[in-house]
Amino acid sequence: MNYTLRHTTRYHYSAPVTLCHSEARVLPRKTLHQQCGASDLIISPMPQVQAERRDVFGNRVLYFAMEEVHQTLDVTVVTPLNTQPLGPLPATSPAWEQVAEQLRGDNRFDMQLYRLDSPFIRRNDELATFARSCFTPGRPLIESALALNQLIYSSFEYDPSFTTLATPLSDVLANRRGVCQDFAHLAIGALRSVGLAARYVSGYLETQPPPGQPRLIGADASHAWLAAWIPDWGWLALDPTNGTVPGEQHPVLAWGRDYADVAPLKGVMNGGGDHQLEVEVDVMPLNDSAA
């Protein structure tokens, strides 16, 4: 699929900001199934300093600093990209316990990076118990992971009014409601609590419903899902918000241990008072003849 992604983040401050240092993760990364064209980046007001680098996860990080008094901040990125469909999932996979056991002694950085605790996700017994309803003894890893994906999709309610960034996972689990970010965190927490490795993926979702199918949740907003490590195969993406395996309709932005690693815009500023945030996201599919 060919897309044009447009992602705008806009802050209105109630008081002037005299200095602001920011870090944005809004430039999509290249993946096995995704190529990105050159991004059009418009930051307003114009930053005095701007620099791009790769973080430890391989994401593209944009640092910029506004050193003149301003009262709004607008970051807009327009990126053309192309996604390809996933190949078929492997027909068989080892029992999940066997994988967990292997991972326990695995010294590789990436494996442990996504297996241990992270800022928003702490492993615990509650999450492990939740996971074990799908991760039954001897069950193949992929089958178990897909079951967890379905379990969250079918028994949790999408409710943007219920959670904020600061809502702990235990609240999400107890009340069975939340947003995509919560569900991704929950699934990651469950996987890690039984000793598996999983990472958080931020990205977008094409919202144009295919004919005859229901409209997917996550329209006009950033989306988040997760990916679980399958040995000898790779990272299996899971979207518990929609109960699907993300493919070419899920353009990827960045990944990390959890939301804290991939927050689209972070900043430290002097002044500013209260602020209002506006986010606009467009995922515009281009038909093949136009591309």
Add this chain to the structure above:
Amino acid sequence: MTAPVSPSLMRGNAGLVEDYVNQLGKGQPGTFDALLDRQGQLRPGWQNLLGALEALGADGRFQQHEEIQRLLAENGVIFNMHDDSHGRAWRLDPLPWVIDQAQWQTLEIGITQRSRLLNALYQDIYGPRTLFDAGLLPTQAILASPHFLLPCHGSQPSDRPSISFHGVDVIQDAEGQWRVIADRLQAPSGTGFALENRILMARALPEMYRNAPLKRLAGFLDKYHRTLTALAYQHRDNPSVVLLTPGPGSPRYFEHAYLANYLNINLAEGQDMVVRDGQLWLRTLGGLQPVDVVLRHCDDAYCDPLELRGDSQLGVPGLLQAARTGGVAMSNALGVGVLELPELADYLPALCEHLLGETLLLPNANADTRPATAPVFDHQLQRLTPTPLNLRCFVSRTPASVSTPGQQLSDYHVMPGGLAWVGAPGTPSLSSPVVKDVWVTATTPQPHVSQLRQARGPVVATRDGTDLPSRVAESLFWLGRYGERLDARARLLREALMRLMEYDQDDIADQLLDELLLALEITTLESDGENAKPPLIGFAQKRTALLAQFGEQEPQALQPLFAQLLRNARSVRDHLGDDSWRVAHQLRQQMSSLSPTLAPSAARRACEGLSAQLAAFFGLCNETMPHHYGWRFMDIGRFLDRVLGLLSLLKLTLNSPHSPGLALWEVVLATTDNFTAYRRRYRSELHPEAILDLLLFDETNPRSVGYMLKRLERQMDKLPGSSSPYRNAERRLLIQANAALHLADIDRLSHLADTPGAQEALEQLLDDLIAPLSALSNAISHSHFSHVERPRQLVSMELDE
């Protein structure tokens, strides 16, 4: 290698060594001892030292010891002013730990190797990370450590070493082998204490010290200073180095102040600095000044709220990005804390082979390691006892090596000495009861390097020009304001207590006392409203309310005001002279003796003592501080608070609701200490007009509004930015106040007692003075301090717990 024990030592009256030998025999046999070898012979380097201490006798030693403790306490006063529970509370043993050259060389080479190893390790952990996948690192322990900082990945420019200063805690084990307890890399502290111990030993035992063939410390720190400046990317000729401290709240603040003073570099807190244009800057009165190198005494995670801990108020937003792009050089690089991880110990031998191709020379201590012993004097200085010691050593990169990629053996330099403290292996140094100087013997007497004396010189600000940090200017301004407020309050309290003592019974109602309670804001005129306080009825209530001002509860009481004064003074400690600190210390001691249970007479005496000591404090400040911007801000703070205090007192007198008539004017004279001046001029007759002339218009009277406005004007004329042809807000406010005073119609003000018109005119005048002067403080803050503003997070990443 061993020297025979001199007969005099063995036979000596006190028999220090003989006694020590006996104790050793009863201990763990075969344990290595620093003083005696396995044949019971003195090791090299100790003999002269012990001979000298033996010759002093127990009494002489005790006197030396007392002298050392007195000097220690004085340094504590000068550099710390912390609560006694904070910071070091140790004694310095008069017997140093002597380490001979052979032992020292083993240690030196081992420490140098360790520093090279950790430097190479940093490059991989925050770079290609090949060692994890090769199974050479404890991946899970590192990832779980709060000191492993993912944002530091790839952040250290390849042309600067990640570690240019490294502290290593070691012990000697029972076999005499040196073993490492811990590495100190984030904020390697202890150099200041090592230096202090050496200086105190040199002062207390000058003969012993001067003749000893021991390695001097000054050369090491001098070299380290040059290493720091060599780290700079720009301004290579005259780079600016700052010591980043968490501030006076840190238990290590003593050392930060001491070290900054010794190295003659700026002491700065995170809020004193800002990152702009990719460069680190110090906020000063003259604007932003570039900072080239940061000597970091603040833990990694707290240094940058943008990329590291978002809740930190100690760092500078954007610091990591500035370091990444060469906008500032760090000593040490951010993220080095992970190398302090104890779990690394087991992996170091293999890592050393892998990274350096060498065998690890210094093994880490483990749970089975038994420590060696060394002689330490007991409290009475009568006996030496075999005691386990910890030693912190320091190694730094040489100046020439810091901007060349790669590293060689000769690029490192170990401090010939260190901080030794008594305690089981690995116990923290700050809580140790006894510390020791460490003497590394040299083959020939070493020249005494004069720099050691430098730190004893008067502590006066040498950078008081426009490069004065804005925060320092602000603290000095508030130091002045709180000092004056405290003084004014002490004077009013003194008057009130005198009235209380004179009319020590209920049947003689004293309206003057009520007036003073109003002036002290212990009572209020309005009986309802937001700020109203309940009226005080009867003598007992008034007495209790007055004496409550000597407790800690009331926000305007003496102790809380003093706490504010001290807080501001501490954060500018390197801008005030030593003598001022001694007075501040006395003030603090006096303050801690205040309590609401004092008798009124004792409380009154305390007030008088307070005023005198505050005068001494500011007098010494005036005498010792260079009369540059810092001093001017303090002076402006003082006179602004003083003039506002006087004006509100005059206004209260005018409105005196309890109508005591002329008596209150007498109080005004007394609280402003103008009673004598007035009496000399007008005998004992009270004329309000004459008092007004003395307190308002007489510019020769330092307590008059006229004088104070003149003084404020003079000081403000010399502030940065005052040469501009356009008058700024604070100048306009001062002109407004001056105009009100000079245009006052004196004739209308006469006959104050019996003319309502005169009272009205005076009230108008006072209001015309109070309004602009009240606004002046904010205007000054705005012009000179306003850019000191706490940064905030755009998005909070904190979880609800």
